[in-house]
Amino acid sequence: MGLMGDLSTAIVLTAKLAGVTTLVLLVMATPLAWWLARSKRWFKPFVEAVTALPLVLPPTVLGFYLLLLFSPDSTLGGAWVDFTGSTLTFSFIGLVFASVLYSLPFMVQPLQTAFEAVDEELLNAASSLGASPFDAFVTVACPLALRGFLSACILTFAHTVGEFGVVLMVGGSLPGETRVISIVLYEYVETLRFDEAHDLALLLVVFSFVVLSTVYLLNRRLRFRIA
Amino acid sequence: MGLMGDLSTAIVLTAKLAGVTTLVLLVMATPLAWWLARSKRWFKPFVEAVTALPLVLPPTVLGFYLLLLFSPDSTLGGAWVDFTGSTLTFSFIGLVFASVLYSLPFMVQPLQTAFEAVDEELLNAASSLGASPFDAFVTVACPLALRGFLSACILTFAHTVGEFGVVLMVGGSLPGETRVISIVLYEYVETLRFDEAHDLALLLVVFSFVVLSTVYLLNRRLRFRIA
Amino acid sequence: MTLHIDMQVTAGEFRLSVTETLPMDGCTAVFGPSGAGKSTLLRGLAGFQFATGRIQCEETVWLDSSRGTDMPSHTRRLGYVFQQGQLFPHLNVEGNLRYAQRRASAAASMQWDRVVKALELDAMLARKVQTLSGGERQRVALGRALLSAPRLLLLDEPLSALDNQRKAEILPFLERAKDEFRLPMLYVSHSLDEVTRLADRVLVLAGGEVKALGETVAILERLDVQSLTGTFEAGAIVTATVFGHDQTRLLTSLRFGDAVITMPLLLHISPGQSVRLRIRSRDVAIALQRPEGISIRNVVAARILDVVSDPASPYSEVLLETGSEHLRARITRAAAEDLDLNPGLRVYALIKSVALGKPDI
Amino acid sequence: MTLHIDMQVTAGEFRLSVTETLPMDGCTAVFGPSGAGKSTLLRGLAGFQFATGRIQCEETVWLDSSRGTDMPSHTRRLGYVFQQGQLFPHLNVEGNLRYAQRRASAAASMQWDRVVKALELDAMLARKVQTLSGGERQRVALGRALLSAPRLLLLDEPLSALDNQRKAEILPFLERAKDEFRLPMLYVSHSLDEVTRLADRVLVLAGGEVKALGETVAILERLDVQSLTGTFEAGAIVTATVFGHDQTRLLTSLRFGDAVITMPLLLHISPGQSVRLRIRSRDVAIALQRPEGISIRNVVAARILDVVSDPASPYSEVLLETGSEHLRARITRAAAEDLDLNPGLRVYALIKSVALGKPDI
Amino acid sequence: RADEIVVATASNFLATMNALAPRFSAETGHAITVTSGSTAKLYQQIVHGAPFDVLMSADQAHIDRLIKEGQAVATSRVTYARGRLVLWAGGKPLIGTPQALLSDPRWQRIAIANPAVAPYGAAAMQVLAALSIESRVTARLVYGESIAQAHVMVATGGAQLGVLSLSQVYSADPSTWVAIDDSLYSPILQDAVLLNRAAQNKAGQSFMKFVRGPKARKIIESFGYGLDG
Ligand SMILES: Nc1ncnc2c1ncn2[C@@H]1O[C@H](COP(=O)(O)OP(=O)(O)OP(=O)(O)O)[C@@H](O)[C@H]1O
Numbered sequence A, B: 001m002g003l004m005g006d007l008s009t010a011i012v013l014t015a016k017l018a019g020v021t022t023l024v025l026l027v028m029a030t031p032l033a034w035w036l037a038r039s040k041r042w043f044k045p046f047v048e049a050v051t052a053l054p055l056v057l058p059p060t061v062l063g064f065y066l067l068l069l070f071s072p073d074s075t076l077g078g079a080w081v082d083f084t085g086s087t088l089t090f091s092f093i094g095l096v097f098a099s100v101l102y103s104l105p106f107m108v109q110p111l112q113t114a115f116e117a118v119d120e121e122l123l124n125a126a127s128s129l130g131a132s133p134f135d136a137f138v139t140v141a142c143p144l145a146l147r148g149f150l151s152a153c154i155l156t157f158a159h160t161v162g163e164f165g166v167v168l169m170v171g172g173s174l175p176g177e178t179r180v181i182s183i184v185l186y187e188y189v190e191t192l193r194f195d196e197a198h199d200l201a202l203l204l205v206v207f208s209f210v211v212l213s214t215v216y217l218l219n220r221r222l223r224f225r226i227a
Numbered sequence C, D: 001m002t003l004h005i006d007m008q009v010t011a012g013e014f015r016l017s018v019t020e021t022l023p024m025d026g027c028t029a030v031f032g033p034s035g036a037g038k039s040t041l042l043r044g045l046a047g048f049q050f051a052t053g054r055i056q057c058e059e060t061v062w063l064d065s066s067r068g069t070d071m072p073s074h075t076r077r078l079g080y081v082f083q084q085g086q087l088f089p090h091l092n093v094e095g096n097l098r099y100a101q102r103r104a105s106a107a108a109s110m111q112w113d114r115v116v117k118a119l120e121l122d123a124m125l126a127r128k129v130q131t132l133s134g135g136e137r138q139r140v141a142l143g144r145a146l147l148s149a150p151r152l153l154l155l156d157e158p159l160s161a162l163d164n165q166r167k168a169e170i171l172p173f174l175e176r177a178k179d180e181f182r183l184p185m186l187y188v189s190h191s192l193d194e195v196t197r198l199a200d201r202v203l204v205l206a207g208g209e210v211k212a213l214g215e216t217v218a219i220l221e222r223l224d225v226q227s228l229t230g231t232f233e234a235g236a237i238v239t240a241t242v243f244g245h246d247q248t249r250l251l252t253s254l255r256f257g258d259a260v261i262t263m264p265l266l267l268h269i270s271p272g273q274s275v276r277l278r279i280r281s282r283d284v285a286i287a288l289q290r291p292e293g294i295s296i297r298n299v300v301a302a303r304i305l306d307v308v309s310d311p312a313s314p315y316s317e318v319l320l321e322t323g324s325e326h327l328r329a330r331i332t333r334a335a336a337e338d339l340d341l342n343p344g345l346r347v348y349a350l351i352k353s354v355a356l357g358k359p360d361i
Numbered sequence E: 001r002a003d004e005i006v007v008a009t010a011s012n013f014l015a016t017m018n019a020l021a022p023r024f025s026a027e028t029g030h031a032i033t034v035t036s037g038s039t040a041k042l043y044q045q046i047v048h049g050a051p052f053d054v055l056m057s058a059d060q061a062h063i064d065r066l067i068k069e070g071q072a073v074a075t076s077r078v079t080y081a082r083g084r085l086v087l088w089a090g091g092k093p094l095i096g097t098p099q100a101l102l103s104d105p106r107w108q109r110i111a112i113a114n115p116a117v118a119p120y121g122a123a124a125m126q127v128l129a130a131l132s133i134e135s136r137v138t139a140r141l142v143y144g145e146s147i148a149q150a151h152v153m154v155a156t157g158g159a160q161l162g163v164l165s166l167s168q169v170y171s172a173d174p175s176t177w178v179a180i181d182d183s184l185y186s187p188i189l190q191d192a193v194l195l196n197r198a199a200q201n202k203a204g205q206s207f208m209k210f211v212r213g214p215k216a217r218k219i220i221e222s223f224g225y226g227l228d229g
């Protein structure tokens, strides 16, 4: 496997990891954010606090604990091995788990903010038209929170691309499996291969810029059409 | 200086760094987020993309480039030395610069989402009552975006507490100056002092949980009073 | 087929407490001063606001807090027109209407063309709701509620943002909705004319309590209700039977008590059918003899039942009887004195045909 | 002291183009069907919507797109009452009012007590705006605009959400605002009675264009305007001079043309002063001889100027002249034919005193 | 007169350095601040003006480079420790030759330091090559950012076996680790050097002397490092 092959594998892997993480979080965090935005339960602030917690631990340390949690010796890791036959550590799926946990706040918070801005009366209007709460959520609250979704997905995706502390610890830098771009770039810098580091960093930045600009441009077009 | 002294220095330093970073970003990112929320310029999507860019570079790599940028040999770093007499690298102020840059998206995005939800007609109402755009921004848009501010500040603060890649690179882990908790914790793990690592991580998590819960509880109380 | 309400709603310091049984057909007007609790009543019925007590709509128990029953709003099958419109900002006009239509039964969704036509929504289907004028917005909100094919329609001042012409155009549509589809409605309005035109009965609310409930005729005649609702439009409501249409002069003749009166053509009512007319006190004058050479066509022999004068008012209210029907005339106290009007006196009530025409809603 | 408008606003497919000069005193009603562009006009004047052309208010040029002048809204010193209220949701009622007061001049901020009292806002000062009823909300919006001590007040259907009693209570307050503080207003309304009561002149808009502008009297008499505005309340506006008050019978006598008429007491007008009365066509009947023994007090000799009949309508409009004043009577075509009414005929116009009283707004 | 120095230490030596520092202070009265990171990171920081006086590298290459670039005092250079490789299985008793152990597929995951960035990782790869078992092992390798991270991977149970530094397991029961013969890899020599900014610093000079001294060597040895030269 040549260096370019190595790099392109890493790029594909990174895109896959960030994509899957964003998707998983979209599915998981949306109901949570909705609940947080609407609930009036006394324990809501505590759930909110827990949601933000993954942020305060340094990635490597979080990785350390995830490693403990995922290890085949642990309950969770062991159960995973029993069910799937493969370990959670040093595997792509393990990375996804870790990234999901780590990026949770980036998905939840913008969504929650956006959901809180949805007028309660519009939901009442929807239910008077026969829409169940779930229906109203999907057809009224979500479209109105579109900008929040965009913001949340971008933060999550970009952050997963850039993250490497957790990934390095839980993933073990296995080419094609857990060796994402950020690790490659890190290695370049660590081994003083500055030219390659510059090239890759530039590539990453330019690529991200193009993708992000496109998303924002589309978002604008979309909003002009929708709203 | 005992170990506990070392640790408490690190805690104070971390709180200071996260606090200053959040404050600086609050001041800097608020107008930017407002502009992004209201502007209809063609280049807005590109500014939005640039704003999200600091996310996609791995922290160490970002740290590396900041090191290049802040180094006394560089234009910026040199000018800084000429003006202030001290270097930007390996100093608290340098850390603040780095954290501000790194955490920019976490402040801008939730604020932008919140500002976009502010009804244009309410701003018109304010201006009909004699409020200048700035006045209306401060007295109408900002209070209405309160939840966005909270979310943005928490993301920024927590992320600055947890971040160590950039900080380690730009700051060099100097006790009392740039050696924040996340680095101490990292070093515990690296030097296999797991017991101490567990204790510190627990402390960090419990403390963060208490602080975050309090903030969210207050926010709720506040909202009940205001809205 | 009734809507049984025994409901309490608390909102801040305000408390609404309503115990009434309303028939589930025709239109019940909810009338009362601003802040009386009209919107709160409707919101409680719709389930938008926490309420206690019991609500039963036909066979279905919507709310029974003693048993913990509380049907969610979307299963109550009601249409709601909000005081502020509440159109979905992310959908255009057609999107808003289709939203309702798609969730209604198949039969109901065939209403599309009729609703769109009646409310003149064609031209604005593709428009964003943000660009609608106040009146246009309310028309869309009304159309949306109708398209959801509700079992009960709750309307919170749906026409107050409309100009007279639009009101006059939409009222018949509401009348048709009520009559043809037998769609029961609760209708909040400040306009007496809307109420007279549409309502079969009136529920008067004030301070969160029901002050009166009864047939429109009876309620609107009650002076206490009139002072509550702040209206000056005292009047009587009479039932008359159509006996002929004059297609040339565009007049309809009606028999009412012993008298025959004419009014602008009511083509949709066939001879033999009866109509309800609201005759305002202020539109009725009194003459001692039958006047000649006068443009007022309706001269009805009547007997004075009572003359109510108030030294603090320039007016007298004269209560008249003709056959089994009652009329009221509001004249100046000066006139009552000069003509020496007293109970028992036989007089003529003069009613302009024009006053019986399309009301100035 | 004028407001010079030469403004174009484009909103989607809609285009508003207005070139008029309005005096900067008194009240200018903006009248027209739904979707006519009334709100758009006000928004353009306020600077809420992009407009081209030129607006000059007294000496100040608000907009001159040829020179790139476009004063920001907050420097135009205008009060705006929105069709939907637009209260600040993060402030309570008092907060909303103080917001306006704090930004007004010191002199203006002394209005607090008067405004709060007149609009009966005392009891709700501490309330959250989300908990206000539709009518309460609009009262707060009005109070807020008044407290900002504007140079020009723009009102977009401020009273349409209010019940009759509240309307009747607030109208005098607007009248006072207009008279005592000499606060010029542009007043959008669909209610003819509000307009008659408040407006010195009327600007009729339809399809984004000015269809008519002139004194209230003149405009409201124009049949083309009446069909545009969809009102059935055709009528005439006459000027009469008070010559006496009857304190016992609570009547005021006025001279109008050659005739003397009475109406419910107008105590605030001293003898010798003149008042403007709107007399609706439907309230005027015609008699060939002076009728006797009738409760209608005002019998005015007049000459028929014209009789307008339309075979598609049951009505005829009779235009009458008495002295220098004009009157209109709406009677059935049948009556006009039976009485053989023709131009030149001398007749008597019958006007109920009651019809001249407090209008049914 | 007491001076102050900042010693930048490769992460793998940090624990040892933390033991040396108080000794040095007590002996000389100079204040000492210890900072750590990967050698590459420390190198870059030094190049960009970090206020470090001494670099305790995990290798010799970065010291060569610093001297060549004129950032360090060539004459002060000293090899303060020699790293040794061991096999460790997280504390379980370990019996067998390295060759047999490494080849045993029972160890599903074997952690080493990333050979690209860490000298211990490079040495581990040399061992595999010398034993000609790369083909049987490579697929099971996972890479830690540093030798410390490789240790963490094993300690947490994520990896079952690790090629680690003796210094990391030295204090544990000797039956839990198996030493790898020094001849299987080129020596992992860790050099220290006095940096330019401290050329005239008394404390710096005395620290370099201290590191070479018997007391320091004893401590270093007690942490499982070998001593050369
Ligand atoms: N959440 C609340 N907290 C406190 N007071 C409330 C709340 N909701 C409603 N109210 C008060 O309850 C009363 C009834 O309100 P409601 O909206 O039902 O009035 P309404 O009859 O619809 O008036 P309008 O004709 O002005 O719309 C009002 O005085 C209102 O201010």
Ligand SMILES: Nc1ncnc2c1ncn2[C@@H]1O[C@H](COP(=O)(O)OP(=O)(O)OP(=O)(O)O)[C@@H](O)[C@H]1O
Binding pocket: C130, C131, C132, C133, C134, C135, C136, C161, C163, D011, D012, D013, D014, D032, D033, D034, D035, D036, D037, D038, D039, D040, D041, D083
């Ligand atoms: N942004 C826009 N895009 C397209 N059409 C618009 C836009 N804004 C306003 N319009 C249209 O312009 C016309 C005038 O609107 P405006 O709100 O001024 O009417 P209005 O006279 O105030 O009516 P109403 O009495 O119903 O409030 C309406 O037909 C409206 O739909």
Ligand SMILES: [Mg+2]
Binding pocket: C038, C039, C040, C083, C156, D133, D134, D135
């Ligand atoms: Mg209401």
Ligand SMILES: [Mg+2]
Binding pocket: C133, C134, C135, D038, D039, D040, D083, D156
């Ligand atoms: Mg309008």
